[in-house]
Structures are given as structure tokens and as C-alpha cells.
Amino acid sequence: MDVVFSALLLASMYGLVAIGISFTWASIGMLNLAQGFIFTAGGYTAFLFAEIASTYGLEGVALSVGLIVAGMLGSAVAGLAVGAVAFLPLQDRDNFRTRSLIATLAISLIGTQVWLIFFGPQNKPLPPIFGTGRTEIAGSGIGNGQLGAIVVAVLMLGAVILWMRSSRAGLQMRAMMMNPLGAAVVGVSVRTTGMRVLAISGALTGLASVLLAQTFFVSPTSGVQPLTVGLIISLAGGLGSIPGTVAAAGLLGLAEALTARYLQQSLVPFVLFGIVVLILIFRPRGLGGLLEDVRE
Amino acid sequence: MSKQPLIGRRSWRPSWPVNTEKVFKRRRYLGTKRSVLRLSGSYNPKTLRRELVLTDKKPTFWLIGLLLMLVLPIAVSNERFFALFGIICIYAAINVMWTLIIGTAGLQSFATLATVGVGAYGAAYLSITYGVPWPLMLIIGLFLGALMGFLISLPARRLDGLYYALLTLGLSEFCRNFVTQSDQLGGKFNGALFGVDRIVPSDLMTSWLGQVLLYISAFALLLVALAVFRWVNGGRLGLLLRASATNREDEAFSSAIGINFQRARTWVFMIASAALGAIGAFYAAYIGGTSLQVFSLDLLLLMLAMIVIGGLGRAEGAVIGTIIVVGITQWFTEWGPWRIVLVGVLALLSVLYTRNGIFGLKAQLKEIRQRRQALHRAGLTSRYAEFLPQQAPDIHDKAMIVGRTFERKLRDRLRGWITPVIIEEHRRKPLGQHSDHLERILNYFRQGPIPDKYAVYCEEPFTSYRVVALSGVPGVPPRVVDDKVYPSLDEAYHAVFLRRVNDLRSS
Helix, strand or coil, rough: CCHHHHHHHHHHHHHHHHHHHHHHHHCCCCCCHHHHHHHHHHHHHHHHHHHHHHCCCCHHHHHHHHHHHHHHHHHHHHHHHHHHHCCCCCCCCCHHHHHHHHHHHHHHHHHHHHHHHHHCCEEECCCCCCCCCEEEEECCCCEEHHHHHHHHHHHHHHHHHHHHHHHHHHHHHHHHHHCCCHHHCCCCHHHHHHHHHHHHHHHHHHHHHHHHHHCCHHHHHHCCHHHHHHHHHHHHHCCCCCHHHHHHHHHHHHHHHHHHHHCHHHHHHHHHHHHHHHHHHCCCCCCCCCCHHHHC | CCCCCCCCCCEEEEEECCCCCCCCCCCCCCCCCCCCEEEEEEEEECCCEEEEECCCCHHHHHHHHHHHHHHHHHHHHHHHHHHHHHHHHHHHHHHHHHHHHHHHHCCCCCCHHHHHHHHHHHHHHHHHHHHHCCHHHHHHHHHHHHHHHHHHHHCCCCCCCCHHHHHHHHHHHHHHHHHHCCCCHCEEEEEECCCCCCCCCCCCCCHHHHHHHHHHHHHHHHHHHHHHHHCCCCCCCCHHHHHHHHHHHHHHHHHHCCCCCHHHHHHHHHHHHHHHHHHHHHHHHHEEEEHHHCCCEEEEHHHHHHHHHHHCCCCCHHHHHHCCCCCCHHHHHHHHHHHHHHHHHHHHHHHHCCCHHHHHHHHHHHHHHHHHHHHHHHHHHHHHHCCHHHHHHCCHHHHHHHHHHHHHHHHHHHHHCCCCHHHHHHHHHHCCCCCHHHHHHHHHHHHHCCCCCCEEEEECCCCCCEEECCCCCCCCCEECCCCCCCCHHHHHHHHHHHHHHHHHCCC
């Protein structure tokens, strides 16, 4: 049961980041490698919020909700900033994919240093959101923080997917994901929708950031690991396919939990990498990704 | 209005007169047909003397630049200078190899530093544990790099460009994780290894000679990397891959004409990876150890920034970008994190505003200039000319074009002078002395071309005249333009004048 919880936690966190990357790629054709920067932006916003909240003596549910909202807002703003630099000016230029890729990489290079300048290299802790106790489920204990993280992540992901399915803005985004040119022809603004997508995937990443900060800390380079894992998960799931990404997140989370439990922690990277390479060798567009063919 | 040259500008090429008494002998590299300098003989149009023209200025620039790089640190002989330029040489060597992968092979691989790191860690570990000397380390690095390259190039056959980029981007991070968590490598000093056999013996290290030797070894590494780049990119492999550049259609095309681009790509990738592994081993021997810095994402991004700032896909871009970025990051250390921000901003600017970094700037500026000239020319066309030299490439006699432009202007001016007063003046007195404007208009009419020129035809002297148009061909009679008959010669003259005025007005 421990393994299942561990796998679920990893899967939900990876899933949040990976779906952000996947969304962005599918709708605007930009590989957002500044996702690590967006991740840390959320973490630091939540940290700042916690600092301010502690001076006002905020506690309990208000603090928890505030932290989550602050993290999501911070990341959404960071996502918009990335869009303003790497998406809007380049969007109608040739070779957009490579250029935006390099631009987002440059942003992530700058971002790390900016955090270093303003917050220093130390790890910053966040106050616990879901308390510190443990809950017994099916005969095995799990920390409240981890349980809460899983629940909130799954709920938020579900809400976003539902919103994508039912709202008008979601319809526009899905139209962009299916065929950007067609969407533009029928009157969906590429720029507005693109920025919206960036804000939403930013918010999801920010949520992952705040939730992961329960177990790890916020530091200038804390975005690298989620970015890398998020990237290879969205890759394994097929860029642009939400069910594929969720499946890949589950699979890789499980693989990581199992390897760490029964083999060795140091083997985790190799197992993950091996699985992804295997998936990609048999299905070069990832688990669910036939989308690229449609785009062509 | 600025004065525009009618004929395109020619780029400046250095030239010098030759002694025509002697036979010019082209110097070639030993054993090859490649000439040292690409020279061509020509005649100077002004002095009419025979001279040699340097058609390719690049090798000269390379030579000057590399000589400067070699001499400058030794001339200054400052410890900091040696360190700075040594690092520049090593990073430039890595970037040149990376350029080979991205530019020549067209594979968007980010596994460069992972390969370097594997070479460095493997060689360093063997050197520490078994006391392997540094020349052997280089060979070990070479093999490790080649092995790594082979493994990484496997998925490249199946994966699309960006998918491959993502996959390889994760590789560094995984290597870092592996080193941190492995007991032999990372257990002791947080991933750092010390005590590797150094290129320069440790008793020489502090002396001037030791520093110079160390720097020269790094410089030699850069030279070897450039030579490998030249050999692969300028050789058969590069040729094959240029035919099958990067996009899908080109791949289909190259398969169709029988180029196995996948194999060529794998070869280039493996050669470059082997070189990267050797560079890693060299680096370990150069600083006497390795650290986890090699695998950090930030270093990878810095390297990418170097390539992007210099110009993707060109060896000179890789070297210049490295000099700029490493210069900023290693020299202005007191700026702290701001210098990395500066590098990031530079990279961002070069992505946003240039097409291909510094070395793409020339072509880009040229295009901007040409676009501006084209706009200017379009403005001119609507004002004066029937066409301009650039629009009539099939007309070789540019003087004719200039002549037509002049005529167009002249016609415009004359048209403005034609008034009822002038016409009345001509009607009253077709021959004899006229006012200045009328005289000029008539002169223009007189010098017109013979074909279709109007003339007066006398049917019967003093009673019946007609207006005809000359054929311009000997033996072919003129044609009658209308059935009007004029009773006097003066009236016929005036009728011709009116017709010509009409034609001038409608032209």
C-alpha cells in the first residue's frame, strides 16, 4: 500500500507539470522549457505569501487555501511573462518552434539567477498545508501532507479537464489543439487563447510546486527535477494527449516507486529513462500521441 | 532623395598586383587538392593590370583569430588570463562538436554535456582507482564517448526532432542523479573527484612554463576539434547530410537519390560524441578532477546560449559565442548572478531579433538593406522609369535603361508644356522660327524612331495631302492612317503635329 501511495503522489505531481507542458505544446506549438522557472515562481510566491501571512497571524484553512492560490497565481503570472517574451513576439515568425524553445531555455537560465539574486541559494520551507498528522488507509499510514497533495492534485486536474470540456474558453483551446490554423479561421484568437493556455498550465505547475514543497523545499534550482521528469512524461504520453499523459504519469510514478522500494534509489533515473525510451521506440509519438500526425 | 547606384554593389575583396613574368603557383595542402588560399586571377578594370583576388576571406580571419588567441594569453602571462582562455578553448571545443551534431547532423541533441560528463567521470574514476596516465585517459574518454553516442543515437532513428531534444535534455539530469547516488562516484565529496593524473606535472603547475604548457594543450584541443569539424563537415559525410538537411521532404528526397542519411547522421553523431568524451577526459586531466557542475542544467543552458549568440550551425559562431559568454561569466565574477542574467538576456535578444546570432547578422542586414532599396526603387518606378535595371535583368545594356528613364522624364516635362497657346502657334506657322517650348517639343518629335513615325504624303501637289505612318522597313510602303485629305501642306504639317501631340499625351 505504501508503494501505491508513493506512486500516486509522484504520478499526480508529475502529471500536473507534464500536462502543463503537453497543453502548451499542443495548442501553440511551443515547448515550454521555462516550466522549471514557472515552477519555482509558484513556490516563491507561496513562500512570500506565507511570510506576509505569518506577520498578520493567518492560520488554518485560510492559510492553506491562501498558499495554494498564491502559488497558482504566481505561476500563472510567470507563465504569462514567458508568453509575453517567448510566444507573442515570435508567434508569427518562421522557425517558431526552435526559436521559442531557445527563448524559453534562455528564460529558465535567467530565472534561476533572478531567484538566486532575490532569495539566495538557501532552501525555503513552506508551512504545512494539510497538517502534520498521519492517516491510516487500508492498513498503511500516509502523511497528511502527501494524502492532501494527491487529493488536491487529482481534484484540480479533474476540474481543469472538466472546464476544458464544458466551457467556451475550453472549447477554443481544444480547437487550437486540434488544428491551430482552422481555429484561427473560425475566429479563435491565437494570441489570446495561447496566453490563456500558458496561464492555465502555469497555474497547474504552480499547484504542483506548492504541493511538492510539502515534502521538498523551494530553492532556485528546485524546478529542474520537475521540469525534466515532466518533460519525459509528456514525451512518453505523447505531447498533446491528456489521457496519454495521465497514463504515462501513472506508469512512471509507479515505476519510480517500485524501483525505489525494491531495487535502489540510484537506479530510478535509469529505469525511468529506459521505460521512456522503450515506449518511444515502439510508439514514437508516445502513448496517446497521434496528434502530431493530425497537426501535419 | 539619396543617390542610389543603378547597378548592384559588389562586395569588397582584397587584391594585389602580380608579376606577370612569373608563373603563379597555387599552394596546396600536402597530399590533397585543397588550396591554402582561394585565389583567382583577374584584370583590374581601372589599371588594366593583372592581379590576384582573394575570393574567400574566411581562412585569413580564422588564422588571425586563432593566432591572437594563442599569443594573447602568453603575451600577457597573467594567471587569470591563462585560466580564462584555457576554459574558453575547452568550451569552444565542446561547442564546435555540438555544432557538428546540431548543424551538420541536424539532430537537436542536448546530450552534449552528458557525454562530456560520462567521459570525464569514467576517465577520472579509472585514473584515480587504477592510476591511468592522462594520454590513456583521453583514449578511454574517446571510447566512452563513442559508446554513449551510439546508445543515444539509437532513439534518434525513430524520434522526431523535438521529441529527441526533450529526451536528451533529461539525460544530463539523470546522469547527475546517478552520480549523486552512486557510492563510488558521488558518495565522498558530493560528486566531485580529485587526484586525477594531470596533463602538466604538479611540480610545474605553479611555474610560468607549466601555465603556458597547460594553455597550449587546451589550445591544441580546440585546434583538433576544429580540424574534426572541418574533416566531417567539409568531407563526404557533411556533403551527404547537407543534401538531406533537416526537414522531412529533404529526407525523402535524399532517400530517393540513394543517400542513407540515417547512417550518415549516426556516424557524425558518433564521431562528435567520441570527441566529446575525449574532451571530457581532457577536462578531467586539465583541472585534475571533475565535479557535478558538468551535468547541471545551467551549464547546458550557458553552452546553448554560447551557440545561439554566435550563430547556430557554424564553427565560427560557436567559437565567438564561447569567447563572449565565457568572457562575461569568468571575467566579471564580481557581478555575481547578474552576469548569467546578462548572458540569458543576450541569448534572448539574439533569438528575438536576429535570425542566426552574430554570424547570421551579415546576411540579415543585407536582406534588410535590399528590402529598403527595393521599396525605394518601387517609389522611383512609379515616378519616372518604365523599368529599372534590377527589374530588367535580361537587358544587358544598362545605358539603354538609363536612356529610357531619361526619355520618360523628358516626355513628362514636354507634356506639361503642351497648351492651347502652343498648338495655336503651330497651327498659324508650322515651319520657321518658333517659341522655345514649341521648338523643343518639335525637336523631340523629330528625333523619334522611324517605325510608325508620321509623315506627310503628297497625293497631288498643292491640292491634296494625307498623313501616313512610315513602316521603318526598307521596301515596305508607308500606311495611310486615315482618310482625311488636307488641301495645303501647312495643314498637313499641323495634322501630323496634332497626332504626335496626341500620342505624347497618351504615352
